[in-house]
Amino acid sequence: MRILVVDERSAERKGIALQIRKAGHEAIEAQNGYGGAALLQNRDVDIVLLDINEPGSGGDRSLITWVKRNKPTIQIVLMSGSPLVEQMAIRYGAAGYILKPFGSADVMALERFFRGN
Numbered sequence: 001m002r003i004l005v006v007d008e009r010s011a012e013r014k015g016i017a018l019q020i021r022k023a024g025h026e027a028i029e030a031q032n033g034y035g036g037a038a039l040l041q042n043r044d045v046d047i048v049l050l051d052i053n054e055p056g057s058g059g060d061r062s063l064i065t066w067v068k069r070n071k072p073t074i075q076i077v078l079m080s081g082s083p084l085v086e087q088m089a090i091r092y093g094a095a096g097y098i099l100k101p102f103g104s105a106d107v108m109a110l111e112r113f114f115r116g117n
Helices: 010-022 031-042 059-069 084-093 102-117
Strands: 001-004 026-030 049-051 074-081 096-100
Touching: 001 010, 001 031, 001 074, 010 102, 026 031, 031 049, 031 102, 049 059, 049 102, 059 074, 059 096, 074 084, 084 096, 096 102
Parallel strands: 001 026, 001 049, 049 074, 074 096
Antiparallel strands: none
């Protein structure tokens, strides 16, 4: 799988990308929703893993709208440390959500979910 990780916090973003790479997948990184949309104009990914509570969250919502309009086959998975992430995923029409902190078990869960196992 090719996964775009969008998180403003560099250490968290790099840590999540590392977990994805260790599981044998490709991870592309963007600092915010606007950067994610710019990357997606020239690249295809299977999943956008989006931290919804980052500062500048308007860009995140814009990224969700952009993906749904321009690349509707890409699945969006929200991640957050907030217990409200499930409600946010429903509200924004995301395919799923992950409650932070993100770990290797979450990569395996993404694999199972998107491969239907």
